[in-house]
Amino acid sequence: MPKKAIFKREQIHEKAFEMFEKHGLDDITARNLAKTLNCSPAPIYSCYSSMDELKNELIERAKQIFLDYVVKPETDMVFLNSGIGLCAFAREEKQLFKSIFLRDNSYGKLLKQFRDLVKIEMEKDERFDNLPTEFKHELFLDCWLFGHGLATLIATDYFKDPSNEFIKEKLLSTAAVMLYKRLDDFRAQNK
Template identity: 35%
Template sequence: MAAVNARSVAKALNCSTQPIFSYFSGMDDLKNALDQKAHDVFEQTVSEEAKDCPALEGSSNAYVRFATEQPRLFAHMFLREDGGMQSFGSELAREPMITAEASEKGLDSEKAKRVCEDVMLYAHGLAAMQATGRTNFTQPQIAQRVHEMHEMLLKK
């Protein structure tokens, strides 16, 4: 996103910079709109994937899928030095996720919170490696790894 400027956006849209500045009050306004769109794309990816399996695993798989399919957007959102947008952990560490994990697995809230945090840390590592090209796992391989880690953490 650091490379985003009015000229690069105008070039991508095949227009002059005038329409951009007539719609946005300045570059900060444009970057905020782009950040919001990135967040919306992320939320859509997570919500689509999360409905197919247990909440924690579904959300974790979607997070890694997002990193695989949108590596630059993922890096902008989650790998920036300034922390970027909200971390994946804060995205998933909402009370509903912990409550769902406790209910699905029959855990007390502290154990559910710990399992959620640890699975999210694992998923973030996988996602970062996928986004940076260090690994090239398929979605089924990712789902299997997340599931196995989840199961190991439940036994801990």
């Protein structure tokens, strides 16, 4: 008769997600996770075929949490909602934000996946439909740089628990400047 499993898949996943939030993906090894669970690596491998399978599951969960923030309809402007969502995620999920966005370059691929989630949402803003692709990419980059910077300041407690209204005001004032600059540059190039 096979040995009864000590841990269920959900329990391992939850403990691994806690580790992800606190320390990032790099710390999640079978040995470290087993130590946290106070067991050998065997129960982990009885539920997951590999650590990559577990890590991919954790990333998908984190993406969904992040996406829930980014798509929340705070205003009637999708572009703005994405920025507010990014900053609200940094405010309310500080450790997870830090684990995803404030790691060394080995996290470049993961960071791009999360950035692309924001980009996809921002592209749903119909007000930008008739603009050239290059213009939209440059505007997105400007907004991403500012939004990510503001979110980083929030996650690191430079701004302690700012309201969504504060975030909205900062994003709108900066986005207006960036948009006007981009429009001026676009008009100058197309004369």
